[in-house]
Amino acid sequence: MQVIDKVEGKVPRLPDLFSWTDEGVRIRSAKCHDCDTYFFPEYHAQHRPDCPRENVEKVLLANKGKLATFTIQHYMCPPPFKTTGDITPYGLGLVEFPEGISVAGLIMETDLDSLKIGQEVETFDYVLYKDEDGNDVVTWAFRAVK
Amino acid sequence: MRDVYIVGTGEHPWGKFNDKNFVEVGEVAVAEALKDAGVRWTEIQAIMSSILIYGGNAGHLSGQYIESMFGETGVPVVNVYNACATGSAAIRMAYNSIAAGETDTVMAVGVDLSPKGFLTAKSDDPRQDRDVLRWRMTGMPNPIYWAMECRKRFEKYGDTPEDLADVKVLLSQFGAKNPNARYKKVYTRDEVLNSKMVCDPLRLYEICAVSDGAAVVILSADPKKIQSANKPVKIAATTMGSAIYGDPTIRISALSAPSKAEAPLLSESYSASKQAYEKSGLGPEDIDVLELPDNSSWHYLQYLETCGFCGEGEAHKMLREGKTQMGGKLVVNPSGGFASFGEAIGAQAIWQVVEACDQLRGRAGERQVPNCKTAMAQTYGLMGNSGTTILTI
Numbered sequence: 001m002q003v004i005d006k007v008e009g010k011v012p013r014l015p016d017l018f019s020w021t022d023e024g025v026r027i028r029s030a031k032c033h034d035c036d037t038y039f040f041p042e043y044h045a046q047h048r049p050d051c052p053r054e055n056v057e058k059v060l061l062a063n064k065g066k067l068a069t070f071t072i073q074h075y076m077c078p079p080p081f082k083t084t085g086d087i088t089p090y091g092l093g094l095v096e097f098p099e100g101i102s103v104a105g106l107i108m109e110t111d112l113d114s115l116k117i118g119q120e121v122e123t124f125d126y127v128l129y130k131d132e133d134g135n136d137v138v139t140w141a142f143r144a145v146k
Numbered sequence: 147m148r149d150v151y152i153v154g155t156g157e158h159p160w161g162k163f164n165d166k167n168f169v170e171v172g173e174v175a176v177a178e179a180l181k182d183a184g185v186r187w188t189e190i191q192a193i194m195s196s197i198l199i200y201g202g203n204a205g206h207l208s209g210q211y212i213e214s215m216f217g218e219t220g221v222p223v224v225n226v227y228n229a230c231a232t233g234s235a236a237i238r239m240a241y242n243s244i245a246a247g248e249t250d251t252v253m254a255v256g257v258d259l260s261p262k263g264f265l266t267a268k269s270d271d272p273r274q275d276r277d278v279l280r281w282r283m284t285g286m287p288n289p290i291y292w293a294m295e296c297r298k299r300f301e302k303y304g305d306t307p308e309d310l311a312d313v314k315v316l317l318s319q320f321g322a323k324n325p326n327a328r329y330k331k332v333y334t335r336d337e338v339l340n341s342k343m344v345c346d347p348l349r350l351y352e353i354c355a356v357s358d359g360a361a362v363v364i365l366s367a368d369p370k371k372i373q374s375a376n377k378p379v380k381i382a383a384t385t386m387g388s389a390i391y392g393d394p395t396i397r398i399s400a401l402s403a404p405s406k407a408e409a410p411l412l413s414e415s416y417s418a419s420k421q422a423y424e425k426s427g428l429g430p431e432d433i434d435v436l437e438l439p440d441n442s443s444w445h446y447l448q449y450l451e452t453c454g455f456c457g458e459g460e461a462h463k464m465l466r467e468g469k470t471q472m473g474g475k476l477v478v479n480p481s482g483g484f485a486s487f488g489e490a491i492g493a494q495a496i497w498q499v500v501e502a503c504d505q506l507r508g509r510a511g512e513r514q515v516p517n518c519k520t521a522m523a524q525t526y527g528l529m530g531n532s533g534t535t536i537l538t539i
Contacts, residue, residue: 013282014272040402043273048391068405069301069396071293072346077285080267080278092290092345094396096405104294104401105284117301139283 001060011135013082013128017041018140019060025123026060027103027140033057038101061103064122064145065095068102072112084129095121095142106141120145147245152537153366153375154183155500159326160359160487163259168198168205168360172212172257175360179253183364184374187216190364191249194236196256196492197227199268208492212255230439231525232256233361233495234386234418234533240365241384251366256493260356276399284401289353289442291398293345295411296444300347303459309466310352310443311338314485316471316478317440321486323512328357329486352443357488361497377507382426382520382536387417389530398528412452415532419453419524422534430454433536434518435505436476437498439526440483450478453524453534477515480505498523499535506539 004020012018019026030039033055035048047053070093076086091107093115107115108126126141156178158171180187195209204211209223228235233256240252266287272278280286299305315335321327333351341351365381372378389397392408410416423429430453438449447461455476456464464470470478481487481501484494502521504510523535 014279017279017283037404038402041272041276041279044276046391069294069298071290071297071348072343073285073290074343074345075287077281077287078266080281081285082282083285090285092284092286092294094294094403100405102396102403102405104280104286104396117297 009135010125010138011131013137013139016043018123018125020125021060024063025125025140026063027097027123029059029061029099029101030056031059031099038099040101040103061097061099061101064120065097067115067117067119067121068094068096069117070094070107070115082129091115093121093142106139107143108141109143111144114144148247148367150241150244150365150367150381151372151375151378152363152381152499152503153371153378154179154185154364155503156180156182156362157326157497157500158360160357160490161328163358168201168208168257168259169211169215171259171358172255172360173215175257175362176212176216176253176255179362179364182376183366183371185251185364185371188219189251190219190221190253192222192224192240192243192252194239194252194254195223195225196232196236196258196496197225198258198492199227200261201259208257209255212257227492228386228531229528230489230491231386231495231527231531231533232492233497233499234384234525234535237363237365237496237499237535238384238386238533241381244365244367250368251364251371253362253364254496255360255362256496257360258490258492259358260490276401280399280401288398289345289348291396292353292442292444293348294396295448296347296442299444299447303462305447305462307339307347308335309447309462310347310349311335312465313440313443313446314338314351317483317485320480320513321482324482324486327482327486328355328488348442348444354441354484355488357490359487359490359493359497361493361500363496363499363503377539379503379506380538382428382538383422384533384535385418385421385425386531386533387414387421389414390417393530397530410452412448414527414530415449415452415524418532418534422522422536423454426536428520428536432520433476433522435480435502435515435521436478437481437502437521437523438478439494439524440479440485441489441526445526446478449524472515480510480513480515495523495525495533498525499537502537506537
């Protein structure tokens with residue numbers, strides 16, 4: 001797997017949360033090898049009590065996971081959330097990755113009525129809005145695997 | 147440690163008071179509590195006050211502002227913030243100070259004026275404040291978290307939209323009879339089920355509003371004050387809990403959770419209530435009235451299980467069989483709950499205790515639970531913090 005440092009025309013709204021790779025968008029996490037815990041974001045440590053906290057390694061989570069739970073939001077989230085126009089109704093889900101951590105995010109580009117707990121979803125980059133330089137400002141999001 | 151009693155309580159009615167500042171709202175509750183306890187202001191030996199996070203410098207030093215209105219006396223004033231459990235922290239500090247013999251009579255005061263609409267991020271630094279991440283990257287207001295947990299219950303235990311609606315119906319019936327409630331309309335199941343869908347499966351009437359309000363308790367171990375008080379209420383336990391590693395709850399602000407549970411859901415509330423049972427020697431079976439944090443209908447169902455009033459997945463059965471209503475084994479939120487009051491972060495935990503005291507002291511009017519001897523107030527709490535208070539008469 002190769003990490004792609006820069007994707008032309010795309011910038012993340014906040015840094016260090018996901019990476020582009022030749023195998024799709026991956027959530028950035030960190031694993032503590034001492035207490036076998038994964039963190040998200042990678043800089044927010046959540047160790048097991050009494051862990052020596054010495055062997056923490058940055059990792060990328062798998063591109064695909066299972067939908068642990070979800071909701072469909074019918075009201076537009078107020079600022080500081082920002083999108084081009086009103087995106088309601090939009091999906092939000094908690095996705096269980098094979099590593100043992102579940103991560104929350106938008107569910108877009110998916111028929112929301114067909115969502116089911118346990119279904120497979122993939123991580124992708126969703127365009128929130130365009131910045132002044134014409135770049136797509138993106139976040140991580142999930143969609144149903146076709 | 148010596149026994150500590152609540153000798154007086156006060157409450158400002160809840161609502162939105164745009165023409166008042168927090169000291170003016172707090173003043174009403176403080177004055178009422180002093181009068182109720184028959185205690186003079188100069189007899190208060192310490193003040194534990196809830197911080198208003200949206201109140202600027204004054205909000206962060208709320209106790210000093212309230213003290214100055216009634217007259218500065220030089221006593222210790224401690225201001226505390228623990229999200230929804232802020233008031234629990236104030237009561238616990240008051241209790242510990244008295245029980246340890248440092249002071250005899252202490253006031254715990256909670257006042258809050260909520261900003262309009264959703265409560266959003268309070269800083270701009272994502273590396274320090276995870277709240278910034280969820281507001282900028284995922285568009286997740288608080289009810290989203292509750293909806294996601296609620297959906298899990300639907301799938302696992304078979305809770306239904308009717309159960310969620312019935313919670314609101316029950317609470318609205320109590321709220322209509324509480325003069326201090328903000329919302330006094332009685333709802334039918336159909337009205338709730340026809341309210342707007344906010345975040346599936348939670349509808350508008352199944353999610354609490356944000357309110358302004360104030361509540362005060364005066365605690366004492368002074369035999370004279372206990373004797374002269376009108377029905378003093380004994381604090382059997384007042385505890386706080388934080389989250390336990392491995393808690394699978396997707397907690398507000400967080401964007402991740404462990405997939406495999408190694409601790410109970412809402413482990414902070416589980417911990418606070420477990421400590422309270424151990425400390426008081428009482429158990430869920432002994433409780434007549436429970437004030438639980440119904441931020442949404444999901445909370446109502448979940449907290450019955452989290453605090454051990456029924457087994458996992460059995461809360462809807464208690465609800466459907468009427469066991470949480472007037473006449474049931476356990477009467478839940480006879481105050482009307484947050485469904486009828488709305489939440490006012492810094493004040494709500496103390497408010498729950500005041501409402502529980504009203505039941506124990508036979509002051510609840512048309513909502514009075516007959517023969518109420520033991521009551522429990524349980525909070526929720528952002529980022530894993532919670533408080534439990536068990537009271538007896």
